[in-house]
Amino acid sequence: MTKLQPIVEIKSLNKTYQVKSGDVMALDQIDLEINPGEFVGLIGPSGSGKTTLINTIAGLITQTEGEVVINGIDMSNLSDAEVREFRLNNIGMIFQEHLLVDSLTALDNVEIPLIFNGENYKTRRKKARKLLKRVGLKKKEKHLPSDLSGGEQQRIGICRALMTNPKILLADEPTGDLDTRTGNEIIKLFKQIVEEDGISIIMVSHDPRHQKHFDRMIKLRDGKLDVDSIHD
Numbered sequence: 001m002t003k004l005q006p007i008v009e010i011k012s013l014n015k016t017y018q019v020k021s022g023d024v025m026a027l028d029q030i031d032l033e034i035n036p037g038e039f040v041g042l043i044g045p046s047g048s049g050k051t052t053l054i055n056t057i058a059g060l061i062t063q064t065e066g067e068v069v070i071n072g073i074d075m076s077n078l079s080d081a082e083v084r085e086f087r088l089n090n091i092g093m094i095f096q097e098h099l100l101v102d103s104l105t106a107l108d109n110v111e112i113p114l115i116f117n118g119e120n121y122k123t124r125r126k127k128a129r130k131l132l133k134r135v136g137l138k139k140k141e142k143h144l145p146s147d148l149s150g151g152e153q154q155r156i157g158i159c160r161a162l163m164t165n166p167k168i169l170l171a172d173e174p175t176g177d178l179d180t181r182t183g184n185e186i187i188k189l190f191k192q193i194v195e196e197d198g199i200s201i202i203m204v205s206h207d208p209r210h211q212k213h214f215d216r217m218i219k220l221r222d223g224k225l226d227v228d229s230i231h232d
């Protein structure tokens with residue numbers, strides 16, 4: 001069997017935050033590969049480095065040492081502007097607080113990434129509507145985020161993240177603010193996206209009941225990968 005080219009390759013990754021009281025080693029010698037089409041759960045206690053790892057893969061945080069290669073591109077060779085452009089085109093981000101713009105409708109919120117990409121109005125609208133339909137929110141396109149449920153807001157955030165056809169979705173506790181049933185619906189939607197679009201998703205979760213949905217689990221402890229968990 002030929003080995004797939006990993007979509008994410010992380011080699012000897014270290015991240016140290018410098019604070020007044022001393023250095024905090026948030027990531028300690030992480031080696032990790034994520035394949036195309038993998039749905040990966042990232043778990044670990046509070047403070048174990050999950051958000052740091054997600055944000056380093058996204059290029060939002062610069063590592064202290066080591067390599068982050070995404071889709072064959074070594075992020076450390078790119079300028080800040082190139083990292084921003086690379087992220088826009090290759091990585092979709094989904095947050096616990098979904099970070100929608102309160103004054104914009106659902107449709108306008110979904111369109112945002114393609115405005116940054118310089119796409120024309122008609123193409124943006126068409127694509128945003130198609131995604132809203134896909135997640136069952138066609139009828140809610142004119143609603144403001146405040147007029148939507150938490151699960152609906154998160155689905156808007158997912159549509160927004162999918163607008164540029166990213167190769168990878170990074171989701172930091174996307175179900176953290178949701179009740180169990182709504183959280184499960186979001187995970188099922190992620191599974192569907194992985195299967196239909198062939199993209200990879202790394203999702204941070206605190207809930208052990210989510211384990212059964214993932215293709216693979218990665219566990220962090222004190223900034224280190226808990227190797228035993230990798231093949232769970």
Ligand SMILES: Nc1ncnc2c1ncn2[C@@H]1O[C@H](COP(=O)(O)OP(=O)(O)OP(=O)(O)O)[C@@H](O)[C@H]1O
Pocket residue numbers: 017018019024025026044045046047048049050051052053
């Ligand atoms: N900006 C920062 N400056 C200094 N230290 C930080 C910073 N961000 C995170 N840390 C520290 O790095 C470590 C890892 O934090 P991180 O936020 O990645 O953990 P986490 O696993 O996402 O935790 P949680 O489950 O609570 O979200 C912690 O010790 C944290 O205090």
Ligand SMILES: [Mg+2]
Pocket residue numbers: 050051052172
């Ligand atoms: Mg976190």
